[in-house]
Amino acid sequence: MATAAYTIRPQLLERRERLQAASGSVSDDYLNGLLAEVDAALAKVEVGRYGLCETCNDPIENDRLETNPHCRFCLDHLDERERAHHQQDLDMATQIQFQLLPKNLTLDRWETQYRYEPVGAVGGDYCEVSLLGDSASGTQSLFFAVGDVAGKGVAASLLMMHLSAIFRSLLSMNLSLAEIVSRANRLFCESTGPAHYATLVCGRTTSDGIEICNAGHCPPILLRNQGTEQVDSNGLPLGLFSGAQYTVTQYAPHAGESLVLYSDGITEATNVSGDDYQHERLIRSLRERCDLGAHAMCDAVLEDLSRFRATTPASDDVTLLIVRRR
Ligand SMILES: [Zn+2]
Numbered sequence: 362m363a364t365a366a367y368t369i370r371p372q373l374l375e376r377r378e379r380l381q382a383a384s385g386s387v388s389d390d391y392l393n394g395l396l397a398e399v400d401a402a403l404a405k406v407e408v409g410r411y412g413l414c415e416t417c418n419d420p421i422e423n424d425r426l427e428t429n430p431h432c433r434f435c436l437d438h439l440d441e442r443e444r445a446h447h448q449q450d451l452d453m454a455t456q457i458q459f460q461l462l463p464k465n466l467t468l469d470r471w472e473t474q475y476r477y478e479p480v481g482a483v484g485g486d487y488c489e490v491s492l493l494g495d496s497a498s499g500t501q502s503l504f505f506a507v508g509d510v511a512g513k514g515v516a517a518s519l520l521m522m523h524l525s526a527i528f529r530s531l532l533s534m535n536l537s538l539a540e541i542v543s544r545a546n547r548l549f550c551e552s553t554g555p556a557h558y559a560t561l562v563c564g565r566t567t568s569d570g571i572e573i574c575n576a577g578h579c580p581p582i583l584l585r586n587q588g589t590e591q592v593d594s595n596g597l598p599l600g601l602f603s604g605a606q607y608t609v610t611q612y613a614p615h616a617g618e619s620l621v622l623y624s625d626g627i628t629e630a631t632n633v634s635g636d637d638y639q640h641e642r643l644i645r646s647l648r649e650r651c652d653l654g655a656h657a658m659c660d661a662v663l664e665d666l667s668r669f670r671a672t673t674p675a676s677d678d679v680t681l682l683i684v685r686r687r
Contacts (some may be wrong), residue, residue, distance in 0.1 A: 369516055370403070370406050376399050379404075399431065403602065414437075420508070433540070442668070446682070451515075458483050461522065470687050472686060473685075474682075474683050480626070480676060482515075484521070486510075487524050489528060490505050490682070491503070492504075506561060507622040510557075510627075512557075527545050532542065538565055539609060541563075550602070559599035560576060561578050562575040562592070569613055571613075575610070578598075582621040582647070585618050615686065630675065633672060647666075647683075649665075658685075659683060
């Protein structure tokens with residue numbers, strides 16, 4: 362706290378000067394209110410209590426102090442007006458994130474269907490479904506991805522949006538799948554801090570099947586008419602090493618077979634006894650309705666997940682994406 366006090370005192374004094382210089386251009390009441398806020402913060406610096414919540418004495422969140430140096434309470438102890446502002450910001454962020462979610466697309470024999478349920482106002486899972494055009498051959502294919510950015514809350518969701526922007530710009534460039542992932546990794550490495558990374562699995566439809574690249578993400582399930590296969594990871598998460606190499610695996614699903622991508626918010630969801638939902642139960646729910654199409658399969662999983670959790674609240678974002686051959 363001592364260091365913060367050294368840097369914050371001159372900033373507050375400068376604010377005070379700027380406010381005084383503005384007298385005359387705003388109402389006296391308003392100006393005096395702001396000056397009182399600055400003085401209250403300065404008084405706290407003097408007694409070594411700057412940056413501590415007035416209710417619980419815990420340090421106030423750093424990012425909030427940076428945007429508002431007069432912050433008096435931690436997130437848990439906001440007054441009514443501050444709480445309302447904070448809620449408005451979160452509501453806006455939720456709206457923006459939902460507007461960025463993809464549409465469920467179908468192409469030729471392929472249908473896609475996804476569900477995205479963030480645990481808080483915004484999520485750190487990445488979900489993409491996109492139509493790719495190959496201008497040379499005049500053909501189209503479906504690109505799809507599910508990822509999970511390390512961390513939680515608003516910070517994770519900002520990184521997720523950054524990752525999404527990287528992919529959207531690369532998808533227009535007619536690159537191979539391995540090249541898309543390698544470049545996304547490089548760009549993500551170069552534009553984020555060393556502690557920021559994301560696991561991701563993505564793929565696209567081809568003339569005779571699907572190709573998949575798994576960068577450290579939980580293994581997608583290939584739901585065959587007979588039996589089940591797993592697409593294990595063969596690459597590092599994005600954002601760790603800028604030179605990381607990625608390889609692609611080919612699959613040729615038959616009619617009625619599906620590829621299922623998901624985040625660990627599903628398999629690691631817990632019930633009241635502390636047990637995990639797990640892979641096996643996910644496969645069982647998918648199989649229950651695999652004859653009814655991707656929409657019914659997604660519903661089956663989410664219904665079963667909610668039965669399993671019962672009263673245990675979700676602790677992680679849930680993303681499920683099904684690519685089904687009709
Ligand atoms: Zn507090």
